[in-house]
Amino acid sequence: MASKKEKRNIKIDERCDALYNVITSISDIYHDSNTDQKSYIETMIGAALWYIPKPLDAWTNHISLKLLKAFHPKSKVENPRISEEHVYPRKLAARMLLTKDDLSPELLKESFYNKFSRLHYITPEENRTAQQFQRVNIFNNPEEVYVKAGITLILIDPKDLSDIKNRKAFVIEKYIETYIE
Numbered sequence: 747m748a749s750k751k752e753k754r755n756i757k758i759d760e761r762c763d764a765l766y767n768v769i770t771s772i773s774d775i776y777h778d779s780n781t782d783q784k785s786y787i788e789t790m791i792g793a794a795l796w797y798i799p800k801p802l803d804a805w806t807n808h809i810s811l812k813l814l815k816a817f818h819p820k821s822k823v824e825n826p827r828i829s830e831e832h833v834y835p836r837k838l839a840a841r842m843l844l845t846k847d848d849l850s851p852e853l854l855k856e857s858f859y860n861k862f863s864r865l866h867y868i869t870p871e872e873n874r875t876a877q878q879f880q881r882v883n884i885f886n887n888p889e890e891v892y893v894k895a896g897i898t899l900i901l902i903d904p905k906d907l908s909d910i911k912n913r914k915a916f917v918i919e920k921y922i923e924t925y926i927e
Contacts, residue, residue, distance in 0.1 A: 751802050761798040762858055766851045768794065769843055776844050784844075785837075788882070791844060792836035800863050806833065809910075810868040811898040811925055818922070819913045828911075829873040833864040833888045835880040872897050900925045 748756070769791065776787050809828075816826035834842075839862040843849060868876070876895040885891065892899055900921060902910070909917040 754799055754802060757799055758801060758858070759855060762855045763851050765791070765794050765798070766849070766854045769849065769854075773844070785882075788837050788840040788844065791840035795836050795839055795858070795862055798858060798863070800865070801859055804863045804865055805830075805904070806864055806866050807904050808866040808899040808901055809907075810866070810872055811900055811922075812872060813867060813869050814900065814902075814910065814918055814921055814925075816869060817910050817913050818918045819915050827870055828867045829870045830865045831868045831873050831876060832862070833866065834862050835877075835882070835885065836862070838880070838882050838885050841882055866899055868897060868899075898925065 772787065776784060779787065813826065813828065815821055816823040839857075843854060843857070846853070872895065876891050876897060879885070879891040879894045891897075902921060906917050906921075
């Protein structure tokens, strides 16, 4: 019997194969389109990427310092919310796939698993701030986005996430002490 992870990966692979077929079938249309049409096609492919299930290990184990502090029981945030922030914006990911001359099903899957599905946890406000630096025409690299948006990402032990969500001060303080601003 297949495990949960194996079943999810099969579904991801099947969706990636379908997306690959769509991309190759519209490649000529995309390349012959004007700027507005290309943007629209990128939006469609980006949405298709969004609807591929995330791998169980999509989270990078990074959260923002602001999010960590929001979960501290002494913070003034009553119900902190976590926003999943994709390292690569989906429209940019779509453009990268649509303009890749040597795209193959394997390369699409590798790109999805290792790049396009990856995410960090940040606050919803930070997510909105980051979006302005993730536009296709100004995006250079993920690290630059976080610097420009003033987001400090910290690496946490994934085993501590539950305690952080449960607002256990001693766990949160252990990280805050390490990453004092």
